[in-house]
Amino acid sequence: MSGTLVLVRHGQSEWNLKNLFTGWRDVDLTDQGHGEARAAGQKLKERGLKFDIAFTSDLQRAQKTCQHILDAVGQSDLETVRNQALNERDYGDLAGLNKDDARDKWGEDQVHVWRRSYDVPPPGGESLKDTGARVWPYYLHDMQPHVLRGETVLVAAHGNSLRALIMALDGLTGEEVVKVELGTGVPIIYRLNADSTVASKEILDR
Numbered sequence: 221m222s223g224t225l226v227l228v229r230h231g232q233s234e235w236n237l238k239n240l241f242t243g244w245r246d247v248d249l250t251d252q253g254h255g256e257a258r259a260a261g262q263k264l265k266e267r268g269l270k271f272d273i274a275f276t277s278d279l280q281r282a283q284k285t286c287q288h289i290l291d292a293v294g295q296s297d298l299e300t301v302r303n304q305a306l307n308e309r310d311y312g313d314l315a316g317l318n319k320d321d322a323r324d325k326w327g328e329d330q331v332h333v334w335r336r337s338y339d340v341p342p343p344g345g346e347s348l349k350d351t352g353a354r355v356w357p358y359y360l361h362d363m364q365p366h367v368l369r370g371e372t373v374l375v376a377a378h379g380n381s382l383r384a385l386i387m388a389l390d391g392l393t394g395e396e397v398v399k400v401e402l403g404t405g406v407p408i409i410y411r412l413n414a415d416s417t418v419a420s421k422e423i424l425d426r
């Protein structure tokens with residue numbers, strides 16, 4: 221057995237609440253989102269988890285979620301690395317549009333393909349494959365070495381940057397990843413083997 225990787229999607233954001241495509245737009249957490257992030261930290265504290273390093277994106281909703289978690293586990297000053305490689309998928313021309321309005325305009329099926337498919341990008345934006353092409357190398361180069369040294373690593377990021385990471389960790393196909401949905405503020409705990417394969421996965425969704 222090697223180390224531990226804890227993935228957490230940020231708490232509810234202002235644009236999650238308004239049902240707007242967000243992507244790289246730098247919106248804040250809602251009050252509920254702050255609460256979800258604190259609750260995620262509390263769950264991890266109850267597990268007795270202590271982190272060696274934290275990683276987050278260049279966007280405040282993930283950074284604030286990361287800090288809430290670190291505060292909850294009593295590690296407010298832990299080294300935290302911010303990198304835009306962990307940013308949400310770039311939603312391109314959809315950013316700022318209402319998701320229901322988009323369904324009315326382009327149809328339910330097309331919008332679902334843009335949101336959940338592996339290799340179809342939204343207009344002017346990134347497909348999940350494109351997102352994975354920046355997330356996975358960053359994981360391999362900057363995060364995985366910590367896990368393989370037996371450390372416990374926190375990653376507070378976004379629905380689709382984490383879906384891309386989970387797709388690779390779990391060895392999912394492009395068809396299987398369509399069904400992967402991540403709740404806001406729900407920690408996922410991976411324990412890795414020394415050969416970097418997944419030993420166990422636990423979702424703390426209650």
Ligand SMILES: O=C(O)[C@H](O)COP(=O)(O)O
Nearest residue numbers: 240241242243308335379
């Ligand atoms: O960027 C966004 O709009 C959301 O954070 C994630 O969007 P999705 O649910 O369409 O993947």
